Amino acid sequence: MVYLLALAAIVTVLVVLLAQFDVRYALVGAWMLVLFCLLAEWGGNLSALLFGARDGPPRDLFYLVLLLEKPLFIILSTVLLGLNRHRFFRRVSGFAVSALLLTPLLMPFISDDHVRTAGLLLSGFYMVVWILLLPVASESQDRWQRSLFGLLIAGWLTTQIVTAKLTVERPDSTALIATAAVAYAVIVLGLLLVCSHQRRSYARYLKQRLRQKDQQEREYLERIVAERTDELSRALRAAQVADAEKSNFLSRVSHDLKSPLTSIMGYAQHLRAEPDKVGETGLAIYNSARHMLNMVTRLIDHARDVTTIEQITGEIYLHAFLNSLEYEARILAYKKGNRFTMTIGELACLTIRSDETFLREILVNLVDSGCRHTRNGEIDMQVSSHFDPATGTLWLTCVVTDSGKGLSPEELSILTGHSVSVGLLEEAEPGLFIVHDLVGKLGGRIRLQNESGMGTRVQISLPVHVGEEQEDAALLNMPEHMLPVFDAQGYMAWVVDDAEAIRTLMALELESLGSEVRTFACAETAIAALSETDRLPDLVLTDYCLPGRDGDAVLQAMRTEGTYIPVILLSATWGLQAEQNQPGEKGYDACLGKPVDLVRLRRVIARVLSLSLETVLGSGRDRHCPACKQRYDLSAETLEKIHAWIEQGAVTDLVEWCDEVQRELPEYIDLARQMRRPAESGNFVELQTLLDTWAGEHAVCQVTSTGL
Known part of the structure; x- marks a missing residue:
């Protein structure tokens, strides 16, 4: 047992x-x-x-x-x-x-x-x-x-x-076995105790090794992180140096590109102030230079920010836009003996909202591509717009047709978005890349018909938004000192337009010339006012597309009065109306398009009212303060900045500063006008003399200004 x-x-x-x-x-x-x-x-x-x-x-x-x-x-x-x-x-x-x-x-x-x-x-x-x-x-x-x-x-x-x-x-085995059993028990127990202690010691050793290994790994990682951080810091410093060099380069490029363009725009604005063909040519030059300046600005902003060029949408008066585009297209076509024609079809909306720069680039490059493949031929552009009944989207459709030799297979691949080899790309036209990319950016579609030796038909369909006549798009940009002036004191002018922004702008413009102004939002109220007023208008400016009765009704109502009342049409469809109505008893006295060119408007008003006209390029009225007869609040910091721009030849910065002063700080408007003309023409000697003269006259009463 x-x-x-x-x-x-x-x-x-x-x-x-x-x-x-x-x-x-x-x-x-x-x-x-x-x-x-x-x-x-x-x-x-x-x-x-x-x-x-x-x-x-x-x-x-x-x-x-x-x-x-x-x-x-x-x-x-x-x-x-x-x-x-x-x-x-x-x-x-x-x-x-x-x-x-x-x-x-x-x-x-x-x-x-x-x-x-x-x-x-x-x-x-x-x-x-x-x-x-x-x-x-x-x-x-x-x-x-x-x-x-x-x-x-x-x-x-x-x-x-x-x-x-x-x-x-x-x-005797009993005593021996008992003694041996005790000895063996002690030995076995001792072996187990020692093994247990060694096991615990080994476990502690492993934990210590693990901690040491963990410490070594942590130190290794910290060393690696420190090395990588140092490398990244060096790379960051190198990137900052490169970014600074790029910024300096872009600043120089911006100055070298934008300064001559600004000068061209300045001279073009001088030409716009001239009458007849010279003014029209100046307007065409100004529009082309402005388009080029917008493109340069976008490219520089794109390079500076390293981002994609985004759309900048704005209001576009289609007829005025297409009219300026037609002028440029005729010049492109004439270079190779081609004849350019433009047909404006049915337009669902006269004012659209889209990116004007992108739209102009697309159409100009399509016309240029047609001119490259056509000699002594025909290039035609057809423009129309319609609403998609399924989605309600407004689509602008432009079809460019030429009678040339047609596009090559490589150029067709570019327009349709198919990949082509590098060698073929080098032979293709760069304008086609621009057309394909910009149409894609605007969410449009390209359809084309091409037959070798018979010409090409390219149809561009672009989704656009219905535009509204707004204040910032209603007028063509023109410095006030270049506008012709006349005295309209004692004259009564009526403005009939359903767009409140246009009514307000026209009222301000006419009031600045000394006229009294009444505005009407529809033809019915203007016609009713004829029988209610004691004083008939001396001049009527009316839109054509009005709610209810149109501009023709306003014209007929004015013609029924005993006294002849000049009526000027301001409409986005002025081209169509000009063909139907000739100046005289049965037609409008003048037809002007939108956006409104104030130079032409003032000349037309002076002509129909038989007023003497002059162009003012001088200094304007003086500004006064209690301390002296003429002074301006210019800080020393602002003067130093202007001197630096003059030394650098920064035409764009000087012109933009003058425009900003005229908009935001009326008390400095005369000084800005005096400085803008030599800034536009790049006459830095006159600018420096003007600024030194002003600083000498007003050094006694300097008052710091945070506004500039």
Whole structure:
């Protein structure tokens, strides 16, 4: 019963040790079980437990256990002492494992005498191995390894003593077995404690290594991050230097490109103030230069911001836009002996909202492409607009037809969006790239018909929005000092227009000339006012497309009065009305388009009212302050900035400053007018003289101004 309980306890401990998943614990547990079997079998107790018979000590089972204990102890010693890294002891351990596996299998086929002989030989072999193991194991300086070494020596000696006494002297087995069991228990317990301590120490060592590794990795990452940060900082500094160089380059390019364009626009505005053909030519030059300036500004902004060029939508009066485009197209066509014609079809809306610069680029490049392929031929443009009944979208359709040789396959691929090789792209026209890209930006479509030798028909359809007549688009830009002036004191003018912005602008314009002004939003109210007023108008300005009755009704009502009243038509469809109505008793006295050209408007008003006209390019009225007869609030910083612009030849900056002053600060309007004319023409000597004269006259009463 005692052996049975002991066996159960040892098996339980073995299971617990196996559950640790540590080979050292497993080997200690297995050696402990083999020692128990060795001691129990000497008196036949193990056989009695297993087979239930005790007819004398069964020596076969005893020697089998003895043969198992020796190799198991060698394996245990090799593993615990860390000698499995040595080649000799690895091979010995392999031999011991083989002996453990083969011994139980060969026992039934070997006699007792052979078993004893084999046991003695193997014991001698294992003893030699153990002796060879001693000097190697004793080299360790670790105290816990030395403790294991001492416990294993004690176990080996105990086994040798017990085996010798049991096999040779055969003393009283009970006392010997009890003593050996206590010795083995102490040794096994010591081995387990030392292994447990080593395991905990190894775990702490692994944690420390992990922390060290983590620290090393962190330091490595910090070093890498620092290196990358330094590289990025150097790259950032290089990028900043490059950006500064680019900014300087763009500033120079902006000045070199925009300054001559601004001068051209200035001279063109001077020409616009002239009558007849000279004024029309000046307007065409001004429109082309303004278009070029817009393109240059967009390209420079695009390069500066490194972003895509976005649309800038605005109100476009279609007839006025197409009229200026026709003039430019005729010049392009004339270069190669072509004749250009434009046909304006049905327009669903006279004023649209879109990007005027993009639209002009598309149409001009299409006409230019047709001119390149046509000599002494015909180029025709047809323009119309309609609402899509399915989506309600307003579509502007432009069809350009030429009688030339037609587009090449490569150019057709560009317009249709198909990819072409680099070599073919070099031979194609750059204008076609612009057309394809801009039509795509505006969300439009391209349709074309092309036949080699017969010409090309390109149809562009662009979605646009219905426009409104607004103040910023109702007038053509013209400096006030270039406008012709006359005295209209005592005259009464009526303005009939459904757009409030137009009525307000016309009223301000006429009042600035000295006229009294009445405004009407429809033809009916203006006609009704004829019978209600005590004073008939001396001049009527009317739109054609009005709610209810149109401009013709206003014209007829004025013609029925006893006194002749001049009527001027201001309409986006002025071209059509000019063909139907000739100046005289039955027609309008003049037909002007929108946006309104104030130069032409003032000349027409002066003509129909028989007023004397003059063009003022001088200085205007003086401004006064309590401290002196004439002074302006200019800060020293502003004066320095203007001097710097004059030294740099920054025509654009000077002109824009003059325009901004005239809009935002009326108290400086006369100085701005005096400076604008020499700024436009690039006369920096006159500018410097003007500024020095002004500064000398007003140096006594300088007052700082935050407005400039």
